[in-house]
Every structure is written in C-alpha cells, then in structure tokens.
Amino acid sequence: MQPYFIAPSILSADFARLGEEVDAVLAAGADVIHFDVMDNHYVPNLTFGPQVCQSLRDYGITADIDVHLMVKPVDSLIQMFAEAGASMISFHPEASEHVDRSIQLIQSHGCKAGLVLNPATPLTYLDYTLDKLDYVLVMSVNPGFGGQQFIPSTLDKLKQVRQRIEASGRDIRLEVDGGIKVDNIRAAAEAGADMFVAGSAIFNQTDYAQVISQMRTELNKTSLC
Numbered sequence: 001m002q003p004y005f006i007a008p009s010i011l012s013a014d015f016a017r018l019g020e021e022v023d024a025v026l027a028a029g030a031d032v033i034h035f036d037v038m039d040n041h042y043v044p045n046l047t048f049g050p051q052v053c054q055s056l057r058d059y060g061i062t063a064d065i066d067v068h069l070m071v072k073p074v075d076s077l078i079q080m081f082a083e084a085g086a087s088m089i090s091f092h093p094e095a096s097e098h099v100d101r102s103i104q105l106i107q108s109h110g111c112k113a114g115l116v117l118n119p120a121t122p123l124t125y126l127d128y129t130l131d132k133l134d135y136v137l138v139m140s141v142n143p144g145f146g147g148q149q150f151i152p153s154t155l156d157k158l159k160q161v162r163q164r165i166e167a168s169g170r171d172i173r174l175e176v177d178g179g180i181k182v183d184n185i186r187a188a189a190e191a192g193a194d195m196f197v198a199g200s201a202i203f204n205q206t207d208y209a210q211v212i213s214q215m216r217t218e219l220n221k222t223s224l225c
C-alpha cells in the first residue's frame with residue numbers, strides 16, 4: 001500500500017492560537033505540518049518567518065514541519081528555517097538564482113529538499129534536478145492565497161511528474177498543494193500525488209478529525225492502494 005501523507009497548511013489556522021491549532025490537527029490524524037512562507041514580493045501576500053517555526057518547536061511540536069518558501073531570493077532564508085526546526089524546505093525555481101545550489105544548501109542542513117512547480121511552470125525544471133530532489137510540490141492553484149479553487153489541468157501535470165519519478169527509480173515524494181478537498185483528493189492521488197496539503201478544507205471545519213478521516217477514506221479507495 002502506498003503511504004499517503006496529509007499536511008494541513010497553517011495558512012488557514014487561527015494564528016492567535018497557533019500552537020493549539022497545530023496540536024489539534026496532529027491529534028486529529030495529520031502527518032506533517034505545512035508552513036507557507038510568503039514575502040509580498042514573489043507572491044502578493046505576507047505571512048510568517050523562521051521565528052514562528054521556532055515558536056512551534058519551543059511549544060513542543062515534534063512532527064515534521066514542511067516549509068514552502070514563496071520568497072525571492074531564496075537562499076538567505078534556508079539556513080534560518082533549518083535552524084528554526086524545518087524538516088523539509090521547498091522553493092520555486094523561478095525565485096532562485098542557482099537552483100542546484102539552493103537544493104544543496106537545504107540538504108546540507110539536514111532537511112529534505114523540494115522543488116515547487118506552479119500551474120504554468122514547465123517540467124523542464126526537473127531535467128537536471130530530479131536526481132537530487134527529495135520531493136516535488138505541484139501547485140494546483142497559483143501561489144499566494146489559501147481558499148482558491150483547484151485547477152483541473154494540474155492533474156495531468158501530476159501524472160507527468162509521477163512518470164518522471166517512476167522513471168528515475170528514486171524515492172521522491174510528490175506533494176500537491178491548493179484547493180485540495182475531500183471531493184478531489186482521490187483524483188489527485190490517482191494522478192500520482194502521495195502528499196496532500198489542505199488548508200481551508202481542514203481549518204475551516206470545526207471537527208478536524210472528521211475531515212481528515214474523510215480524506216483518508218477517499219485515499220483508501222484509490223486504485224493504487
């Protein structure tokens with residue numbers, strides 16, 4: 001059975017109670033915490049930095065923290081997030097001056113390195129990077145905001161990335177992020193995703209365990225299980 005990972009995006013959490021919110025989604029069955037970093041430069045929105053990641057560690061969160069850097073430039077924040085407790089760090093290739101160097105920098109700090117492909121970013125960015133990456137993140141919305149509609153054409157992109165991963169023979173996780181809900185998570189899994197970021201679909205519900213359980217029920221129906 002293929003392992004599936006559910007990663008709630010704290011972008012939709014109640015920031016005034018962030019530690020409790022993260023505890024609650026983990027207790028509800030989440031696997032990983034997705035941490036969206038926006039700089040009002042690469043994307044037109046502003047969120048949080050390494051101090052907030054460190055605060056979650058100080059609060060006692062031990063689960064993997066998956067930092068998605070929507071920032072330009074990239075490298076200056078990699079070390080800060082690694083030291084603040086990030087487990088995984090991904091970035092957008094258009095935002096890095098030297099993509100290979102950024103991947104090496106992430107891994108040199110003991111973190112998993114991921115490359116993020118926006119809906120219109122070509123797969124050619126994987127040509128000389130896939131042999132080094134730990135994961136690929138396919139954006140199924142344009143980055144910058146939670147609560148957007150899933151873009152259906154990204155299912156085909158997931159399939160193409162999955163084919164490349166299989167051809168590589170390497171153990172590379174395929175994450176999907178944006179507009180993931182109970183009613184489309186199965187399609188994303190069947191297209192090849194194995195890690196699912198969901199912000200508004202989880203945090204906008206009162207019962208986090210119920211929605212995560214519904215997502216797992218959908219994932220258990222996939223033909224890949």
Ligand SMILES: O=C(CO)[C@H](O)[C@H](O)COP(=O)(O)O
Pocket residue numbers: 009011012034036068070141142143144145146147148177178179180197198199200201
């Ligand atoms: O990276 C993001 C936006 O840039 C968010 O992680 C993503 O949109 C998740 O939010 P939602 O599940 O509400 O779509």
